[in-house]
Amino acid sequence: MKVASLRVENFRGFINSGDVKLKPLNFLIGKNSIGKSSFGRLWPLLHQGIQIGKRSPIVWNGDLVDFGSFDDVLSRYSEKKNIIFNFTLTKKQNTEILRRSFLHKSSLVKNLINEDIDVSLSLCRGGNEYTTLCSSFSIKIGETLIQNKFDKESKLESITINGVDINLHKSYITESRIGYILPEISYFVKINDQIVSAHSPMRMRLFRVLRDELHSRLTDERVHEICSSLKVICNKEELIEICRNLQHKYKTWQDFLKKAEANPKLLARFHEAVNFAASEYFSRDLDSFIKDNFSSVNYIKPFRATAQRYYRRQDLAIDNIDSNGSNLAFYLESLSTSKLEKLNLWLSDNLDLNVILDSEKGHVMIKIHDLTSNRIDNMADMGFGFSQVLPLAVQAWISSSIFARQSNRIDTSDKILVWEQPELHLHPAMQRKLTSLIAKTIKAAQKSNISFIIETHSQSMINEIGDLILENELKSDDVQILLFEQTGNNSETTIRSTGFNSDGELINWPFGFLAV
Known part of the structure; x- marks a missing residue:
């Protein structure tokens, strides 16, 4: 599945950003x-908490972006004290990708409802501003709405499914821990002064429905076996x-299925219990x-590193x-000769330059060959713009080219490239070349899906997009412009989506929006 849209509420200048769907x-x-x-930093924010141990669902202050603390992020325009993230997930169109995913994740619940899934996460302040807790999360799929609420100590307080309260019996001991962003809840009971793992109340609801209907000679263990196979x-x-296609051939089970098919009330009760357990x-x-x-997600900040004359050689395999x-130098130095040649073809086609690596006494030197002037020199002597545009161009190549990967692993994931003000220190002509490179990247990566999120003040880049659409180098449907607007000088920000028509003309463009 893929995240089709993202919405935030009570986040910085936004009371409600609205659902934002990404285009290429x-x-x-x-x-x-x-x-x-x-808003653009939401993607690196959600990326930077992936490979670290954490105590909160969101790492506000990390290696990529620094939002400070929960109090710094909570919108001053809202009276509510919760920050909400809402994700809409949809099934990928590529069924081959789905098939591979299920082969590697056999524990996945089989979802046969062909509707989008809404996941909403509500965060609150913990004991201090540097602690963030999950106050609730909900999942809506089809006609099923699952809601989980937590107390101020992150203990599970209640579960409701379609408004039905799932009884958390006092014998249950629950433990919540942070997964990636949603809490994972474990259930325990105390038996003879020992704490042992237990089935969840949702699972036990299904067990009781089946236990009441199946013959008493079928043991509880067999009933639990059936429950375990109904992750759907x-x-x-x-x-x-x-159910008919399951491996269980017990006569009492087959009789139950015939009875449920003939009895709408029993089927509804069984169906509800299965969905509850799978949730x-x-x-x-x-x-x-x-x-x-x-x-x-791959993120590049507005100010890229300045070029150095020499880089100490490192024997590393760097993927991005x-x-x-x-x-940048270490990535280039790690490429094989053939891969560097392919990169240089890409750079010459798009930016009229090549890179040349010179090694000397354990150091690497990056030289730029400017094909327009035929000048070859150390990147440190070629002007600041080359050091600023090259990381962007190389990252685009990595994301779109099958030749760029250091590993042989099949990569089926969608790519999201977040660039802040890529135009900084670039001449307008180079800004246009970079924009054309972006369009070619999108075209080259159509099968693997790539999205650029670009925060910019560049009129040259916007104008170039219109020209590329007019020249059929880019589809107007592949481009959107998110306009950030305020109704007054001290009011919340709203986001409005617009774009270009097939003639490369801006649609519903505010007069003077990019004027000085």
Whole structure:
């Protein structure tokens, strides 16, 4: 599954950002201090908490972005004290990718409802401003709404499914821990002064429905076996078919299926219990899907590292360019001769330059061959713009080229490239070349899906997009411009989506929006 849209509430300058769906090319445009950067940094924010141990669902202050603390992020325009993240997930169109995913994740709940899934996470302040807790999360799929609420100590307080309160019996001991972003809940009971793992109340609800209907000679262990095989969310008709195809051939089980098919009330009760039981595992699957989506985020800051004359050689395999481009030399040096040749073909086609690596006494030197002037010199002597554009161009190549990967692993994930003000220190002509490079990247990566999120003030880049659409080098449907607007000088920010028509003309463009 993929995250089709993202919405935040009570986040910095936004009371409600609205659901923002990404296209292959997304420009964030608006005046200074209106919230463009805050919104664009949501993707690296959600990425930076992936590979670290954490005590809160969100790491506000990390290696990529620094939002400070919960209090710094909570919108001053809202009276509410919760920050809400809402993700809409949809099934990928590529069924081959889905098939591979299920082979590697056999524990996944089988979701047969072909509707989008809404996951909403509500965060609150903990004991101090540097602690963030999950106050609730909900999952809506089809006609099923699952809601989990937690107290101020992160203990599970209640579970409701379609408004039905799932009784958390006092014998239950629950423990919540942070998964990627959603809490994972474990259940325990105390037996003879020992704490032992227990089935969840949702699972026991299904067990009781089956236990009441199946012959008493079928042991509890066999009933639990059947429960374990029903990790599925589906409609009533599909449920009967799925149950018939299970490996369980007990006569009492087959008799129950015939009875349920003939009895609408029994089928409804069984169907509800199956969906309830599956919801426990489904929340973990969704957490994993959201994590997979944000693991493919690559972010480059507005100020990239300046060129050095020499870089100390490091025997490293580097898969991507870091957020300030400081590892560019090490990435280039790790490429094989054939891969470097392919990169140079890409650079010459798009930016009229090549890179040349010289090694000397354990050091690496990057030289730039400017094909327009035929000048070859150390990048440190070629002007600041080359050191600023090269990390962007190389990252785009990595994301779109099958030749760029250091490993042989099949990578089916969608790519999200977040660039802040890529135009800084670039001549308008180079800005246009970079924009054309972005369009070619999108075209080259159509099968693997790539999205650019670009925060910019560059009129040259916007104009170039219109020209590329007019020349059929880019589809107008692949581009959106997110306009960040305020109704007054001290009011919340809203986001409005617009774009270009097939003639490369801006649609519903505010007069003077990019004027000085």
